[in-house]
Amino acid sequence: HRGWHKYLFRQLLINGEQKKSNEFYRCLYHDIVRDIKQLTINWHTGKYQLEKIQCHSRHNKGVYCLQYDDQKIICGLRDNTIQIWNRKTLECVKTLTGHNGSVLCLQYDDKVIITGSSDSTIRVWDIETGILINTLVYHAEAVLHLRFVDKIMMTCSKDRSIAVWEINSPADIILHRALVGHRAAVNVVDFDDKYIVSASGDRTIKVWKAGTFDFVRTLIGHRRGIACLQYRDQLVVSGSSDNTIRMQRTSAIQPTNTAEAPVQYEDNYNESAVWIVFGKMLFFTLLMTVAPLASFFIAKDYVFEGFFNVSSRNSYTYSAIVAVIVVHIVLIAFLFVAFRENIPGSKRSIEATKESTGKKD
Numbered sequence: 001h002r003g004w005h006k007y008l009f010r011q012l013l014i015n016g017e018q019k020k021s022n023e024f025y026r027c028l029y030h031d032i033v034r035d036i037k038q039l040t041i042n043w044h045t046g047k048y049q050l051e052k053i054q055c056h057s058r059h060n061k062g063v064y065c066l067q068y069d070d071q072k073i074i075c076g077l078r079d080n081t082i083q084i085w086n087r088k089t090l091e092c093v094k095t096l097t098g099h100n101g102s103v104l105c106l107q108y109d110d111k112v113i114i115t116g117s118s119d120s121t122i123r124v125w126d127i128e129t130g131i132l133i134n135t136l137v138y139h140a141e142a143v144l145h146l147r148f149v150d151k152i153m154m155t156c157s158k159d160r161s162i163a164v165w166e167i168n169s170p171a172d173i174i175l176h177r178a179l180v181g182h183r184a185a186v187n188v189v190d191f192d193d194k195y196i197v198s199a200s201g202d203r204t205i206k207v208w209k210a211g212t213f214d215f216v217r218t219l220i221g222h223r224r225g226i227a228c229l230q231y232r233d234q235l236v237v238s239g240s241s242d243n244t245i246r247m248q249r250t251s252a253i254q255p256t257n258t259a260e261a262p263v264q265y266e267d268n269y270n271e272s273a274v275w276i277v278f279g280k281m282l283f284f285t286l287l288m289t290v291a292p293l294a295s296f297f298i299a300k301d302y303v304f305e306g307f308f309n310v311s312s313r314n315s316y317t318y319s320a321i322v323a324v325i326v327v328h329i330v331l332i333a334f335l336f337v338a339f340r341e342n343i344p345g346s347k348r349s350i351e352a353t354k355e356s357t358g359k360k361d
Contacts, residue, residue, distance in 0.1 A: 053090050055083060065105050074113060076103025082115055082125070094130045098123055105145045112170050114153065116143030122155055124170050133170045138163050138178070145188045154196065156186035162198055164213065177213050181206055190231040195250050199238055201225035207236075207250050219248050 042048060053073070055063055061078035068074070072093075073085040082096040082103055101119030108114070112133065113125040120141055124134040141158035148154070153165040153173070162179040184201035191197065195216065196208040203226065205219040224242040231237075234250045 051090060053085060055092075061102075064102055067106060067108055074106065074108055076106045076115055078102040080117070080119075082106065082113065084130070096125055096130050096132075098125075098132050098135075101142070104142060107146060107148060109148075114146060114148060116146045116155060118142040120157070120159075122146065122165075124173065126170070134173060136165065136173055136175075138175055141185075144185060147190060149191075152191070154189045154191055156189040156198060158185040160184060160186060160200070162186055162189050162196070164196075179208055179213060181215060184225065187225070187227055188229045190229060192231070192233075194234070195231070197229065197231040197236055197250065199226035199229040203240075205229065205236060205238060205248070216250070219250075221246050221248070 055075065055077060063075050063077055066073060066075035068087065071087050073087055075083050075085070077083060080097070080099045080101060080103065082099075083092050084094040084096070085092050096113070099115065099117040099119055099121070101117045103115050103117050105116040106113060108127055111127060113127050114122060115125070116122050120137070120139045120143060122136040122139075122143055123132060124136070125131065126133055136155075139155065139157035139159050139161065143155055143157050146153060146155040148165075148167065151167045153167055155163045155165065157163075160180065160182045163175060164177040164179065165173050166176045167173050179196070179198075182198065182200040182202050182204070186198050186200050189196065189198045191210060194210055196210055196213070197205060198208075199205050203220070203222045203224060205226065207216040207219065208214065209216055219236065222238065222240040222242055222244065224240050226238050226240045229236065229238040231250075236248045236250060237245065238248075239245050
């Protein structure tokens with residue numbers, strides 16, 4: 001949304017006067033076609049602009065999670081710390097300490113940063129001062145994923161449980177309910193006002209009714225553990241170490257569609273994979289991946305986006321998310337990554353490396 005607004009609509013005002021919308025969209029179409037051509041050339045020739053952040057974690061242990069906006073990048077490290085970086089200068093402005101284990105997941109808003117750790121705790125930090133506000137203790141093992149929206153937060157753990165928290169204030173967060181049913185670690189949980197959806201190493205996705213927390217159904221299909229999942233408008237998209245992406249409705253028994261990659265690993269394979277899925281259709285695949293899926297993102301209109309490089313047998317290197325833009329009737333896949341030149345807003349590429357022995361400690 002930020003890219004669309006800044007890159008496209010900032011040109012609506014020229015010399016203080018608003019351009020007519022029909023003229024604007026005529027120009028917009030040609031600009032997008034031009035940019036797609038440039039992106040295609042840059043992609044195939046390997047032209048890109050890359051800026052790296054050296055996190056300098058203790059013993060170079062690495063980065064496990066991050067979130068960013070226009071001003072800052074916040075990352076959780078294996079050395080038990082949270083680092084806050086200035087997005088423009090790429091300087092570390094603050095380091096938060098308090099966890100006794102690796103920081104495996106985080107989310108922030110304009111007031112707080114909430115982190116989950118292999119020390120089994122969830123901690124709440126003031127985003128401005130970095131002061132620890134609250135420590136939540138429920139899980140018996142590592143907290144693998146968390147998500148909060150307004151006054152509700154979900155956390156999931158290696159202990160096979162999902163915790164539902166009620167946020168009255170950053171200092172007043174109470175455990176509302178615990179959901180159990182998975183037979184292995186719960187790697188990710190997502191929710192909206194209708195359903196809670198979780199994915200596990202037991203190869204299943206479980207669906208609960210939001211509000212009542214009644215169990216609804218189990219979605220099956222993956223042949224190995226599920227590492228990542230996103231849920232929106234009753235569409236569940238999941239990625240697994242069986243090298244497949246599956247799309248299922250919360251009301252479905254069988255997958256809506258499956259994007260499957262080759263299973264044989266090739267030494268020195270260092271290509272990238274991009275999937276963009278509209279509704280039930282796999283729109284296109286740019287190159288193929290031969291390593292287990294570890295993360296992805298779905299946007300509005302059931303658009304699925306994911307991008308990563310496989311740099312060796314032992315690590316995955318994650319790069320910037322691609323973007324998809326829908327322009328009225330014309331549906332245009334617009335790769336807004338760093339493989340471009342002289343286009344505003346594309347000068348950052350963020351990388352994080354995780355060991356393939358498991359993305360969580």
